[in-house]
Amino acid sequence: MGLPKLVCVFLFAACCCCRRAAGVPGEEKQPVPTPDLVEAEVGSTALLKCGPSRASGNFSQVDWFLIHKERQILIFRVHQGKGQREPGEYEHRLSLQDSVATLALSHVTPHDERMFLCKSKRPRLQDHYVELQVFKAPEEPTIQANVVGIHVDRQELREVATCVGRNGYPIPQVLWYKNSLPLQEEENRVHIQSSQIVESSGLYTLKSVLSARLVKEDKDAQFYCELSYRLPSGNHMKESKEVTVPVFYPAEKVWVEVEPVGLLKEGDHVTIRCLTDGNPQPHFTINKKDPSTGEMEEESTDENGLLSLEPAEKHHSGLYQCQSLDLETTITLSSDPLELLVNYVSDVQVNPTAPEVQEGESLTLTCEAESNQDLEFEWLRDKTGQLLGKGPVLQLNNVRREAGGRYLCMASVPRVPGLNRTQLVSVGIFGSPWMALKERKVWVQENAVLNLSCEASGHPQPTISWNVNGSATEWNPDPQTVVSTLNVLVTPELLETGAECTASNSLGSNTTTIVLKLVTLTTLIPDSSQTTGLSTLTVSPHTRANSTSTEKKLPQPESKGVVIVAVIVCTLVLAVLGAALYFFYKKGKLPCGRSGKQEITLPPTRKSEFVVEVKSDKLPEEMALLQGSNGDKRAPGDQGEKYIDLRH
Template sequence: MLPCSFFILPDSNITYVYWSYIPRSSRTKVYSWVQGKVFVDDSPYVGRVSMDDTFTLAITQTTLQDARVFVCQVGAGSLGVGENRTELRVYKAPEPPEIHANEAGISVGTRESQEIAECVVRNSFPGPNITWLKDGHRLHPEDDKVKIMDTRTQEASGLFTARSRLLAHVPRQDRHAYFQCQAHYLLAGGDRQAQSPKVQVHIFYPTENVSLAIDAPRPQVKEGDHVALRCQGDGNPPPEYSFFRVQNNTATGEEEEQELSGKADKGVLSLGKVHKENTGHYRCKGLDLDTMETLTADAELVVNYIEGLKVTKESPEPVLEGHNLTLTCEARGSRPLAFHWHKDKKGKALGSGQQLQLSNIMREAAGNYICEVTMPGVQGLSRNKQVLVVVYGKPQVSVEKPGVPVQENELVTLTCTALAQPEPSITWSANGTVQNRTENYSVVSNLTVQVTSKLMRSGINCTATNYLGVVTHHVHLERRMTPTTPTTTAPAGNATAEQKPQESKGVIIVAVIVCILVLAVLGAVLYFLHKKGKIPCGRTGKQDITKPDARKDEVVVEVKSDKLPEEAGLLQATNGDQKPAGDQGEKYIDLRH
């Protein structure tokens, strides 16, 4: 946008406006306005220029060739002609800087300066400038230490491409340094900058030191750990490595090197899972192929171990109940050891030290005793060994039930368990079918026998025997109650009882029901006789309802009521005449008719 700046009196009229450019000395019109009419002149700007109401000229699709002087001329009739000039400048930002490090590398020992990297900045207008940075700090040309060689080329498009080469003597300390270039260019509004990515240069230098380290999971190596020897030199390229085990010749007193077989990958030699035999003095050698100098480094490997673990019992065999027992744990190791005792795999801790004292042993103390040996300061190194302690004693006998409810002639099965070492034998005082089995140092015996009256009187004995003693347990056979339930048959006029075995609660319930039924039958009989007129009502304690002189073939039945007042009331109620309990007495029933 090129503005046309001018001043004119308020009452004056503008007759024309011409826009021209000056390629050299002459002018070339590009746009004209004459008394309200627009004319686009034949020029390279046809189709790319336009003008608004303020006579500002707009140019589109700007190129580098548009960088020239434009003239705005304004005519105002009798007031004369005025013009102003505008210089159009065109800027083009470059592409991001490209940096290419020296892939061949640089040797520290070379006296001449060597190229570190080249920087290229393309397609900029006007042409850019290039500077260099090392670890963020600008480099300046410095005699023979740092050289910067710049070139600039204008392409056919009119844009510029700049190139810069950095040459320098690089010391060993620069092996970790980062280099980058920076482009400086102009844009409307001021100076701009663009930086390239950072690069490192391969620097070759001789080996000055070699170190040997032990690669292990932990500082204190134990048997079974994966261990490797790591040899490292500080040269680039690294030296050739070889590994040796060093031993002293007892005869000559001199060192002897035994080269270790195996491929050392990048200075690492794996020893695999180590054992105590791997303990010793190791050496690494590094050969610098440039200087042909050999450097060495040594290291000591100590493999910690525990061996010779055993547990002994210091008492006569077998161990008897009530006796004492001493367990002793022995082991050897590369360092001082710690001893711990516990019973079974997940049992509680019993103590520490090489000996475990067990006093007044009971059969519950039988089982596996474990001695665990650890090496303080060596993580993960432990060994354990267990010993079985068997306690001998006379049998312990138990039965499922000391009293068994039975009925005569039925088959019952009794169970007797005997716990002891040595294993006991079980006998029964009754003849029957016996089945024995062994479970966890105990014998379980099942006796199946038919119940007789003799067995119910005497009971049955279970006897367990071993050479340390005899123990007998008595099983009492209890008679099981069998309640009776009355049933009636109308035609026959007699009653039969069906016996069924019941539990104690069932027996009580049946007895109550039977009593109620008997009372109901008796009440019905009395009520029936009363209706027939056989029983007169009265309040006397005793009434004679028979004739004074009874015949010998006549039967008189005396019924005495021992019922509670409530039951008496029920009987009276059946007669329709209730009487107090105090009026109840002896009654005579005439059964002659």
């Protein structure tokens, strides 16, 4: 070869090398094609396809690579339709899906958000890239408000609340709201600072701090945060709970409040408190105007600045005023004076204080009381509660001895419910004692212990004595009445003589006789409705309604058993007698003619032994006050005990 030709070959080779070294544009590397995008949530399975979804064919030999730092790392092979895992981080999470062209990646984590490469050798296709995007919804956001509080006079921004959203991927977006309106960054007014932490799992924890300058109107504002995030299913959001922040601001006015609201009366539990429109509430003092000097004097309050009047009394009425001292601004404010009125009724007085009058004369009682409200007077009988009249004066005309006793005057204020006072007065009607019962029958058992009672009234107050020995006790229901109870043993002598109690005073005496009757067998009475029927009358001790008698040990359970046995025995005897008479009649030994009929009854003397005792259940004083319009009156000696004879 000639020299010129060698030189040409050398120059051509050198030129080619220079072009290759210079990177001629026409010979640059082919750009990476746009990858397919696959989305999956953390923990799910991602499906990676080797080629577009519309691609079809028999993929018999495929290699899968992980693109990491511009390196291709083989992670899976497909040969003759069978998969083969390559050692490494994906060795246990890769498998073939329905088609050999689809690779399944299980238990997706945030670390799997990478680029994957599929190379198909049979059939020979262009390299196919798959980009995997991973998503995870954050947990419910938590919010922590500033519990120390923010003062409106501070010029710098203060932390309002902190919002935290944990374990999300990718990083969620945070929005702040006040009263449901979104907050935006505003110079010297609102500032939002967010940061994130990458957990070892690859998930993100977001922390956002809201700082702001608040005003008085923000004292009840509701703050909350919202996390916005995306999942394969679309966009989502989660909200925190709402919180309020203590807002401090100086007071502009102060006032007084009283509880309970409405008309107050003596005995109520009254509380006086001071309030302002500032926050926090400042230190208070409560002052009351001294009526004698006209100056305001400080009252003693509790640790909360409350003045408690328990119970409220007349002297608590007056003018009250609150004063507040703001320690932050050292400003003192005073409220308008408040007049507190405690309604009252003074002690009630009845004149005369110890009234005495002769029977048949008249008596005037006068009731007096004072109040800051209009009063209403009522007169009541103490024992019965009977309304006798209204007004401060009670006139008693032609009084009987039964009118003696205690009277009640009530002074009340109708305008103030529950405000009233009462006073008792005892009226004495001069006269010898009168007995609650003139005579009484008591059914007893021999050798039983019995309580006999005796009641007497009179003025002067009488004393009671007994004609039998025993243990006696006395008590006084009212200043003119005495009740004596005697504990005795029932002996044959006592059954024969009975008992008497005698009431005596300086004007005379009176006696009650107590007849003791021994309980015997139940008396049998013929039943007029049946020829041979028998009825039973059970005798029991009689007690008067409203009486103070306390007789006990009346027919005992043992005696009732004896009575029942006696009744049964008598019934059997009569049955046998009837059978015998019927037998003789059938034998013809007993005449049955009209003239031969005989009446089988009790002896006439037995038919006349039953007397029913009826006693009045009216107290003596009631009988006097409630006499009928026909003018019937009971004689002083008549004790209200009557007997109805049923013999005829």
